[in-house]
Amino acid sequence: MKYKSQQVAYWFFALAMLLLALQIVYGFVMGFARVGYDVLHTVAPFNTARAVHTNLLVVWLLTGFMGAAYYIIPEEAEQELVSVKLAYVQLISLALVGVTAIVGYHFNYWEGRKFLEIPRPLDYLVVINVLLFLGLILVTLFKSAKRTTTSLVLTMGLVFAALLYLPGMIWFDNQAVDSFFRWWVVHLWVEGVWELILGGILSFLLIKLTGVDREVIEKWLYVIVGLTFISGILGTGHHYYFIGTGKTWLIIGGIFSALEPLAFLGMVLFAVAMYRKGEKKHPNKIALNWTLGTAIISFIGAGVLGFAHTLPQVNLYTHGTLVTAMHGHLAFWGAYAMIVLAFISYAMPNLTGRKLYDTSRGNYAFWLSNIGMLGMTVAFGVAGVTQVYLERKMGLEFGDVQNEIKVHFVVLIFCAMMFATGITLYILEFLRYGRPVYDAPEAKP
Ligand code: HEM
Ligand code: HEM
Ligand SMILES: [Fe+2]
Structure with missing residues (x-):
């Protein structure tokens, strides 16, 4: 590694691994419950296990994104992270908030809004944690004269992801309105701003692993960001079909969400083209497998x-x-x-x-x-x-x-x-x- 502060990424990855393992345990709890072996019912009934399973998923992915950002930003900005100590504070507080939420779920302390089950009081702690994270990334980036497209797209994705957490924290008495705004978080995350994070990390990996010129790779990145926004924002309409928002959404949602696979198709073409163009000399074959695999499987899972x-x-x-x-x-x-x-x-x-x-x-x-x-x-x-x-x-x-x-x-x-x-x-x-x-x-x- 080039910058000492990049080491902090390791501990984020370690936490991500731990949470992934736990997520899988809860997946099995549900799987076995489904075939009649609901042996853990008193500790983790299906609904609790489901909330824990999906929340652990989101938290380990975010932990992984943060680790990746702590690694990528210093390298792209050619500048050490402004404070390693605060990055560790952020990691530990993230782990504590996560554990509190998960333990709370087992005592039925959660809100019945799929994916946004974290109770609102705890949301404030999440916000403080994310602000600390973004502060460290942004100050590092702005202290340096070097801002690459890759680091800007990644940072933009992270900042927007944080902003889009907020609509999920507003209280609504009306269930339909609550559902309407829940999708601003859930949909605009995975089919919008997280795609920028994905695009940024993918671009960084392709630059490093294929050896193709940054200019070529980053041009593709613009195309993908464009396709994502054109389709993904109004594509939110595919969650507004029959929830009381009116018939226009059938058309808007249908058309724009049908275009969403284009961004994922773009990513496959991008990754495969760069792989072909590259010299295939990088020894880290496993990382290349996972990188190309990401583009291909995301096209099948999300696009198709x-x-x-x-x-x-x-x-x-x-x-x-x-x-x-x-x-x-x-x-x-x-x-x-x-x-x-x-x-x-x-x-x-x-x-x-x-x-x-x-x-x-x-x-x-x-x-x-x-x-x-x-x-x-x-x-x-x-x-x-x-x-x-x-x-x-x-x-x-x-x-x-x-x-x-x-x-x-x-x-x-x-x-x-x-x-x-x-x-x-x-x-x-x-x-x-x-x-x-x-x-x-x-x-x-
Ligand atoms: C051992 C592995 C796993 C098992 C047995 C498992 C099983 C399950 C089950 C039974 C459900 C509930 C489905 C229902 O409502 O009936 C579920 C939900 C879910 N799981 Fe897993 N899972 C596993 C791993 C994963 C992984 C690795 C991911 C993500 C990469 C994941 C993502 C999800 C998501 C997003 C949902 C919610 C789906 C929805 O909203 O309909 N799971 N899982
Ligand atoms: C990586 C990107 C994506 C991820 C991680 C993802 C994940 C999910 C998850 C977890 C749900 C269940 C949400 C819930 O009920 O709360 C969902 C629903 C849905 N997704 Fe995706 N999705 C992605 C991309 C796409 C794309 C590109 C399309 C369309 C081309 C799409 C179409 C849908 C639709 C129509 C639903 C609603 C299903 C229903 O009515 O129950 N998704 N997605
Ligand atoms: Fe969606």
């Missing part, structure tokens, strides 16, 4: 499987079913989990000086987790389509339908075990790297 239920004619039937869970898993995995894992794979050799570039454990981690997740997606998909058919076409009762589709959760658990094996190998590899060492030599393409 998102499109599959985004038209109002389809969403009328699929809304809120396991079809949504199918898409949610592969989209979050492909776009945001994989980019964090790609970044960690890239950064660890540079942080520690240990070059575990193309180990069989690392390769198994990549393939098992990806094949496992694809299998889980298929299992959710088959269960979801069956659910839609039986429940919404045939008119069977919800509970009876859930009984009928139990068998698909057996398949899900099987695939999830494969997935979890891959992740276990990834974490073992992470641990094998050990602690960061300053002056560790860096590999070049």
